Amino acid sequence: MSSFQEIFEAIKSHQTIIFHRHRHPDPDAIGSQAGFSRSLKLAFPDKQIYCVGQDIGDLDWINTMDEIPDSAYKGAAVITTDCADQPRISDQRYRLGDILIKIDHHPDIDPYADLSYVDPAAPAASEIVYDFLRAENLPITKEVALPLYAGIVGDTGRFMYSETTAHTFAVASHLASLGIDINKIARNISEVTFAQARLQNLVLNYLHLDPSGAAYAVLTTDILTKAKVPVEEASVTVSTPGRIKDIIAWNIFIQQPDGTYRVHYRSKGPAIDKLAQRHHGGGHALASGANAKDQAEIKEIFAEVVAATKEYSEHHVD
Numbered sequence: 565m566s567s568f569q570e571i572f573e574a575i576k577s578h579q580t581i582i583f584h585r586h587r588h589p590d591p592d593a594i595g596s597q598a599g600f601s602r603s604l605k606l607a608f609p610d611k612q613i614y615c616v617g618q619d620i621g622d623l624d625w626i627n628t629m630d631e632i633p634d635s636a637y638k639g640a641a642v643i644t645t646d647c648a649d650q651p652r653i654s655d656q657r658y659r660l661g662d663i664l665i666k667i668d669h670h671p672d673i674d675p676y677a678d679l680s681y682v683d684p685a686a687p688a689a690s691e692i693v694y695d696f697l698r699a700e701n702l703p704i705t706k707e708v709a710l711p712l713y714a715g716i717v718g719d720t721g722r723f724m725y726s727e728t729t730a731h732t733f734a735v736a737s738h739l740a741s742l743g744i745d746i747n748k749i750a751r752n753i754s755e756v757t758f759a760q761a762r763l764q765n766l767v768l769n770y771l772h773l774d775p776s777g778a779a780y781a782v783l784t785t786d787i788l789t790k791a792k793v794p795v796e797e798a799s800v801t802v803s804t805p806g807r808i809k810d811i812i813a814w815n816i817f818i819q820q821p822d823g824t825y826r827v828h829y830r831s832k833g834p835a836i837d838k839l840a841q842r843h844h845g846g847g848h849a850l851a852s853g854a855n856a857k858d859q860a861e862i863k864e865i866f867a868e869v870v871a872a873t874k875e876y877s878e879h880h881v882d
């Protein structure tokens with residue numbers, strides 16, 4: 565792993581810096597990219613600094629993307645934030661630069677970069693970016709604070725998930741002191757459309773609970789069409805089963821226009837990232853994603869989650 569200092573040397577020695585993040589962005593993807601780039605713009609007004617990526621959806625209150633030609637990559641340092649593996653990087657031109665740098669908090673299953681700083685214990689890439697900016701004495705203004713705070717609130721589930729530490733609160737406290745509207749940010753992150761709220765309730769009708777504490781729901785194209793929720797917004801249902809006391813680990817399968825399924829894995833205990841890797845996916849120990857081609861693979865995936873949940877329950881009595 566590279567040090568912050570090595571990465572900062574690479575940043576300083578390049579005139580153009582281009583930030584990439586993952587597809588289907590969440591607040592941490594956009595926030596880590598935006599917070600880092602805004603701070604560098606303040607520190608280095610003469611450098612060309614861009615944020616790229618497609619399909620920002622309704623996250624444009626955090627940042628907007630730059631459209632740049634391929635020629636902009638000539639001699640550039642390219643930095644990916646929050647991107648564990650290459651297929652997930654949005655805008656596949658990330659290889660066109662002079663050097664590739666990875667800043668991430670997912671397990672390092674695909675060490676694709678020339679320089680990388682990866683800390684799977686960090687709750688958000690945005691927290692790592694904050695630590696980087698502090699360590700290298702880079703500016704942290706209100707404009708830098710907003711995206712980083714949004715990223716941390718998003719990835720910690722509003723400071724609920726297990727990777728949240730006292731340090732996370734210290735970071736959040738500093739960011740909150742810079743004049744950002746923390747209520748509005750929390751609202752922006754947790755608000756859903758009426759149709760999405762209906763779907764969050766509806767998903768409970770399709771939830772199958774195994775005696776082990778594992779659960780799953782399949783949201784077919786038919787269900788989504790009836791609920792009037794676009795497929796790319798259906799992931800709003802993913803955290804819903806977590807509120808239920810008896811559920812320890814769960815899958816949400818969302819059917820895609822091509823008939824295959826995007827698979828979400830969530831867990832309160834048993835690690836599920838290795839299970840996701842068996843199905844062309846990956847992620848964090850307690851939150852991962854994968855793909856299933858058909859009903860047979862759905863069955864297989866859920867059987868694996870049931871086995872992991874049973875195994876976990878046998879060793880953890882609380």
Ligand SMILES: [Mn+2]
Pocket residue numbers: 592593646669687688689719
């Ligand atoms: Mn993240």
